[in-house]
Amino acid sequence: MTTQSLTRPVARLTFARAGRWVRKNLFSSWLNSLLTVVTFAVIAWVGFSVIRFVLVSADWTVVEANRRLLFIGRFPKAEEWRIWPALWAVMAVGGAAYGRWAPFARRDLPVIALGLLFVFAFFAEGTAALLVGVGVLLAAAAYLGGRFVARDERRAAVASRLILIAGALLLPVTVVLFTVASGVRTTLWGGLLLNIMLASIGIAGGFALGVPLALARASTMPVIRVTATTYIELVRAGPLIAWLFLARFVLPDFLPPIGPIADLHIVARAMLVLAGFTAAYVAEVVRGGLQSLPHGQEEAAQALGLSGFQTTWLIVLPQALRAVIPALVSQFISLWKDTTLVFGLSLLELLGASEAAIAQQRFIGRQAEVLLFAGFVFWLVSLTMSRLSQRIERSLGVGER
Amino acid sequence: MNTKRFIRIAMLAVATLGLIAVACSSDGDGGTAAGNTLQTVMDRGELKCGVKDSQPGFGNLEPDGSYTGFDIEFCKAIAAAVFGDSSKVEFVPASAQDRFELLSSSEIDVLIRTTTWTASRDAGQHANFGVVTFYDGQGMMVRKDSGFTSLEDLANATICVTTGTTTEQNLEDRMSALGIAYTPLGVADDAAAQAAFLGNRCDGWTGDKSNLAGQRSAIPAADGGPDSAVILPVTLSKEPLAPATRDNDSAWYDVVNWVVLGMITADELGVNSSNVAQMAANPPSADVARLLGASFNGGEVTDFGLGIEVDFMQKVLAQVGNYDEAYKRTLEPIGLTRAGSLNALWTNGGIVFAPPMR
Numbered sequence: 001m002t003t004q005s006l007t008r009p010v011a012r013l014t015f016a017r018a019g020r021w022v023r024k025n026l027f028s029s030w031l032n033s034l035l036t037v038v039t040f041a042v043i044a045w046v047g048f049s050v051i052r053f054v055l056v057s058a059d060w061t062v063v064e065a066n067r068r069l070l071f072i073g074r075f076p077k078a079e080e081w082r083i084w085p086a087l088w089a090v091m092a093v094g095g096a097a098y099g100r101w102a103p104f105a106r107r108d109l110p111v112i113a114l115g116l117l118f119v120f121a122f123f124a125e126g127t128a129a130l131l132v133g134v135g136v137l138l139a140a141a142a143y144l145g146g147r148f149v150a151r152d153e154r155r156a157a158v159a160s161r162l163i164l165i166a167g168a169l170l171l172p173v174t175v176v177l178f179t180v181a182s183g184v185r186t187t188l189w190g191g192l193l194l195n196i197m198l199a200s201i202g203i204a205g206g207f208a209l210g211v212p213l214a215l216a217r218a219s220t221m222p223v224i225r226v227t228a229t230t231y232i233e234l235v236r237a238g239p240l241i242a243w244l245f246l247a248r249f250v251l252p253d254f255l256p257p258i259g260p261i262a263d264l265h266i267v268a269r270a271m272l273v274l275a276g277f278t279a280a281y282v283a284e285v286v287r288g289g290l291q292s293l294p295h296g297q298e299e300a301a302q303a304l305g306l307s308g309f310q311t312t313w314l315i316v317l318p319q320a321l322r323a324v325i326p327a328l329v330s331q332f333i334s335l336w337k338d339t340t341l342v343f344g345l346s347l348l349e350l351l352g353a354s355e356a357a358i359a360q361q362r363f364i365g366r367q368a369e370v371l372l373f374a375g376f377v378f379w380l381v382s383l384t385m386s387r388l389s390q391r392i393e394r395s396l397g398v399g400e401r
Numbered sequence: 402m403n404t405k406r407f408i409r410i411a412m413l414a415v416a417t418l419g420l421i422a423v424a425c426s427s428d429g430d431g432g433t434a435a436g437n438t439l440q441t442v443m444d445r446g447e448l449k450c451g452v453k454d455s456q457p458g459f460g461n462l463e464p465d466g467s468y469t470g471f472d473i474e475f476c477k478a479i480a481a482a483v484f485g486d487s488s489k490v491e492f493v494p495a496s497a498q499d500r501f502e503l504l505s506s507s508e509i510d511v512l513i514r515t516t517t518w519t520a521s522r523d524a525g526q527h528a529n530f531g532v533v534t535f536y537d538g539q540g541m542m543v544r545k546d547s548g549f550t551s552l553e554d555l556a557n558a559t560i561c562v563t564t565g566t567t568t569e570q571n572l573e574d575r576m577s578a579l580g581i582a583y584t585p586l587g588v589a590d591d592a593a594a595q596a597a598f599l600g601n602r603c604d605g606w607t608g609d610k611s612n613l614a615g616q617r618s619a620i621p622a623a624d625g626g627p628d629s630a631v632i633l634p635v636t637l638s639k640e641p642l643a644p645a646t647r648d649n650d651s652a653w654y655d656v657v658n659w660v661v662l663g664m665i666t667a668d669e670l671g672v673n674s675s676n677v678a679q680m681a682a683n684p685p686s687a688d689v690a691r692l693l694g695a696s697f698n699g700g701e702v703t704d705f706g707l708g709i710e711v712d713f714m715q716k717v718l719a720q721v722g723n724y725d726e727a728y729k730r731t732l733e734p735i736g737l738t739r740a741g742s743l744n745a746l747w748t749n750g751g752i753v754f755a756p757p758m759r
Binding site for chain 2: 248
């Protein structure tokens with residue numbers, strides 16, 4: 001429907017149709033009318049209060065002043081330079097992947113707009129604005145590059161491989177960048193940065209461990225199957241917070257007394273727990289995917305003369321994983337929010353930093369602003385992840401089999 | 402059949418591994434940790450201080466990532482005493498749940514985190530509590546225009562109290578002992594208490610003084626600001642806050658204690674950060690000379706035998722200050738007035754008292 005076709009009669013028709021729809025769905029009986037009025041009154045009142053709080057009565061100086069604390073915690077100022085290249089790399093790879101596989105769709109607009117609004121609200125001045133600006137430009141350039149290579153099939157294939165390799169290197173490179181050359185102790189990682197690092201390592205480690213676990217559980221060899229099943233059932237039997245506390249207080253007694261392993265810091269231990277915990281759930285999700293595959297697939301692969309490894313790697317896993325993307329992403333979103341549980345281990349992640357900000361003498365009583373901000377950040381990241389999964393699903397054609 | 406046997410073997414293997422792990426851990430780091438923290442700290446060149454990062458006035462994390470607060474001052478003072486540099490502290494945030502674990506597992510050298518010294522903690526948590534740095538206790542906040550100055554004035558008044566806490570019981574005990582009739586108004590949390598208090602639904606608001614002070618400083622300007630309320634000097638329960646070290650670690654325990662006591666002694670003797678250099682060069686009395694590790698009238702310098710530099714208090718006082726300076730810097734801003742409280746010097750009617758430094 002274009003603008004030209006929206007002439008008066010059509011418009012009137014639309015209004016008439018809208019009126020009919022409203023009468024039919026919202027005011028069909030006196031009870032429905034009452035419910036409609038009450039519901040809309042409640043929604044309007046809540047919406048109005050929230051908007052009034054956000055725009056009028058809230059004092060956002062607490063978030064502004066604690067920007068640093070909320071984003072990176074106690075990361076030393078002199079070492080801040082380590083963060084920027086990592087951020088740029090993430091933005092560039094993200095932009096390239098977006099351009100290559102899933103060029104802009106209108107449904108992505110809210111996420112992109114919110115993300116940009118967020119960035120500009122918090123990095124509006126000084127060198128930070130410049131450095132973030134570089135990142136945004138890099139992302140935009142990478143996006144255009146991705147779109148360009150997508151046009152030619154051969155180039156696209158090369159680009160896909162490059163982007164995937166770069167993506168896989170992002171996390172290890174970032175960790176090395178943070179710690180190399182008398183870098184920043186993990187104790188000083190904090191704020192949103194710590195949540196992101198914990199979640200990334202939890203997701204990467206959980207996936208890398210979970211897929212073999214799923215295959216092991218589906219194995220015909222009893223030792224392997226029983227070991228995998230025992231691990232999965234044991235890990236799933238306890239709440240995450242219990243495992244984190246175990247890692248905090250009990251694990252040190254069980255680690256071999258060899259230098260770096262015995263001194264494994266609490267942040268590293270938390271990362272191990274998050275990865276190991278996620279792995280158990282990922283394994284079960286992937287097992288569901290494995291079971292959904294008809295046996296014919298495997299038999300056909302064997303008939304073609306593929307080895308056991310080739311069958312798994314080329315035939316079984318791609319189809320099984322594709323089928324379980326929604327469940328996997330939902331597991332990862334859940335992990336993302338569970339990273340706040342390290343708050344109980346005295347780690348200064350976003351929620352811990354919020355608590356610290358609320359307790360500052362000049363900001364006592366400003367908890368609503370800080371917690372609203374923290375909630376917004378968690379929501380924004382979760383929203384991005386879920387949007388991402390929808391795009392991946394669509395480009396892989398899930399549900400179109 | 403096959404599976405069953407494998408399960409049995411697997412269980413045996415797990416059990417064996419567990420036994421090995423337990424055996425390893427018992428002869429591992431258990432013995433090395435306790436004993437001589439002072440030496441460990443000196444070798445490391447940095448003090449690990451367990452603190453709180455979200456308690457107004459006592460332990461705060463500032464926007465720039467630095468720590469401030471009354472407890473923090475003592476961490477810095479200990480670092481100044483041991484290393485001559487108050488900045489050589491690694492602050493380790495400790496939560497209410499893991500603070501004693503952090504201490505017993507040697508992840509911190511000393512715990513200074515608004516921790517009440519109680520018998521069960523002292524005996525049961527392998528902790529050794531030192532000198533009380535702050536006498537906290539349950540207090541009472543009233544509106545300034547009410548004119549109330551004591552609990553007796555609150556006869557037949559309504560008092561806001563958080564339900565289901567020892568606070569409620571303490572109030573009941575104290576008021577019935579005094580024979581004062583009152584109406585308790587149970588509230589769920591601080592936010593509800595503040596709403597009731599500011600809405601004139603209660604005349605008094607009881608809770609830990611350190612917390613009341615924070616709440617008081619949060620009273621919005623529209624409701625009269627912090628100055629519209631006062632915290633009465635009266636104390637309804639004992640909450641002495643003290644630093645804790647590990648059991649059986651007396652050299653370190655002594656250092657922690659005598660740094661705190663030195664700051665109190667300096668307060669008594671009128672030595673502070675601005676006059677310490679001059680006092681050290683030319684001590685006005687033998688007491689001051691002993692405190693600062695300086696010579697008095699050409700006499701010998703007193704060494705207490707703490708195992709750190711004899712002039713450690715000079716560094717503490719120059720870099721951090723005496724007890725009063727630490728107090729004024731951190732607690733007075735949140736409304737915890739020192740004068741007239743338990744935390745005044747014993748010579749001023751309080752109970753802050755240091756054994757002689759000689």
